[in-house]
Amino acid sequence: MLPHVTVSRHCCAESTNLDNYQVLVGDALIEEIRHLAAGLKGLRLCNINATASGGGVAELLSREIPIYRALGIDADWAIIHGDKEFFEVTKSFHNGLQGADFSLSPAVKEEYLAHNQASSKALEDHYDVLLVHDPQPAALRHFLPANRAKWIWRCHIDSSSPNRQLWDFLRPYIEAYDAAVFTMDIFRPPDLQMERIAFIPPAIDPFATKNMELPLDLCRRVIADSGLNLREPVLLQVSRFDPWKDPLGVIQAYRLVKEKRPGVQLALVGAMAGDDPEGWEILETIESEVAKDPDLHVFTNLTGVGNMEVNAFQRGADVVIQKSLKEGFGLVVSEALWKEKALVAGAAGGIPMQFPKGYSQYLVQSIEECAAKLLHLLDNPDEAAAFGRAGREKVRSQFLLPRLVRDELRLITDVISGGG
Numbered sequence: 001m002l003p004h005v006t007v008s009r010h011c012c013a014e015s016t017n018l019d020n021y022q023v024l025v026g027d028a029l030i031e032e033i034r035h036l037a038a039g040l041k042g043l044r045l046c047n048i049n050a051t052a053s054g055g056g057v058a059e060l061l062s063r064e065i066p067i068y069r070a071l072g073i074d075a076d077w078a079i080i081h082g083d084k085e086f087f088e089v090t091k092s093f094h095n096g097l098q099g100a101d102f103s104l105s106p107a108v109k110e111e112y113l114a115h116n117q118a119s120s121k122a123l124e125d126h127y128d129v130l131l132v133h134d135p136q137p138a139a140l141r142h143f144l145p146a147n148r149a150k151w152i153w154r155c156h157i158d159s160s161s162p163n164r165q166l167w168d169f170l171r172p173y174i175e176a177y178d179a180a181v182f183t184m185d186i187f188r189p190p191d192l193q194m195e196r197i198a199f200i201p202p203a204i205d206p207f208a209t210k211n212m213e214l215p216l217d218l219c220r221r222v223i224a225d226s227g228l229n230l231r232e233p234v235l236l237q238v239s240r241f242d243p244w245k246d247p248l249g250v251i252q253a254y255r256l257v258k259e260k261r262p263g264v265q266l267a268l269v270g271a272m273a274g275d276d277p278e279g280w281e282i283l284e285t286i287e288s289e290v291a292k293d294p295d296l297h298v299f300t301n302l303t304g305v306g307n308m309e310v311n312a313f314q315r316g317a318d319v320v321i322q323k324s325l326k327e328g329f330g331l332v333v334s335e336a337l338w339k340e341k342a343l344v345a346g347a348a349g350g351i352p353m354q355f356p357k358g359y360s361q362y363l364v365q366s367i368e369e370c371a372a373k374l375l376h377l378l379d380n381p382d383e384a385a386a387f388g389r390a391g392r393e394k395v396r397s398q399f400l401l402p403r404l405v406r407d408e409l410r411l412i413t414d415v416i417s418g419g420g
Contacts, residue, residue, distance in 0.1 A: 005122040036409035037071035050136035063205040096163035158349040203404035210307035219316035232263035236317035241282040256371035337391030342384035356390035
């Protein structure tokens with residue numbers, strides 16, 4: 001059997017100099033971060049999640065932990081392991097927190113709790129603060145004895161209307177934490193009773209391979225080498241293959257656009273996450289659609305598409321799509337806007353907060369509306385360019401990594417001091 005927990009100090013880049021971000025976010029934010037970190041120097045911090053790659057949480061941790069280390073915080077990243085049955089259970093928990101129908105059987109409860117208990121026994125006990133991400137490891141706190149360590153549960157999911165049966169099961173485990181974090185106030189389940197609840201949106205790292213500046217001609221060559229025709233428009237959605245991201249709805253919207261623009265192409269780019277068995281079924285369905293249409297393309301990390309290629313696709317596409325039906329935040333929205341790309345997205349969860357003022361008409365509710373907005377942006381490149389410029393400034397001011405580090409340091413300081 002696989003070990004239940006892997007703790008690594010080498011799963012991220014080397015420590016990152018915070019000064020690199022100063023030109024983008026300004027002196028005041030960097031100075032506040034350094035002041036907060038000085039009060040936490042030597043703190044032993046452990047982030048815990050269920051996958052090292054393929055999802056937004058893993059992407060965030062791989063960039064954030066090096067900054068913590070550079071600030072003098074002793075930060076680790078622990079990953080809980082499980083078998084196929086466990087991740088099928090936790091994916092159903094993920095969907096259930098977002099309101100999907102779900103029947104919580106005794107066997108499902110037993111599977112979930114048994115893996116959390118086994119993982120708790122393998123977790124090192126020398127940390128000052130443990131920051132646990134999403135439902136997969138949420139019961140860890142329950143199985144460990146009370147000591148001086150502080151526990152924070154971070155929910156990256158739209159849990160505003162959770163499945164009642166599932167939430168009644170999970171809530172006692174979460175209320176055992178010292179604090180909970182949600183992306184937005186509306187995501188907090190109304191009956192959650194905790195003294196300390198924070199609202200902290202995620203952020204992107206502008207210096208990550210996925211977001212670093214790339215020459216446009218290089219991006220266009222990457223797209224051409226992937227089999228697309230640069231003489232025709234390219235639409236793009238970058239996301240996990242998840243029903244909430246509505247990739248089949250994106251394909252339908254693309255086909256409506258194709259009725260007016262016969263040469264238009266669609267690229268679906270996504271990574272397969274180790275804790276998401278449902279993604280393989282959706283990918284298989286998408287590939288059956290690809291087989292019927294030479295202008296429909298799908299790319300994954302399994303076919304050699306990494307962060308550099310995703311960056312190139314986002315910069316080189318004509319219009320980006322993120323047609324989510326439910327969304328905790330959607331890092332890919334900030335990624336596209338940072339690259340000055342016009343975007344048509346679902347009016348879901350944390351997506352609207354990322355849109356610049358004056359462009360909310362590109363937040364859509366239906367396949368037909370999505371297609372109409374895509375056509376409008378293709379037909380009006382000057383408006384699309386203005387949208388992209390406004391989007392980049394919105395991300396620069398609110399959704400870059402130093403702001404997230406600052407917000408988390410504030411919360412950790414508050415939790416340790418016992419402030420209200």
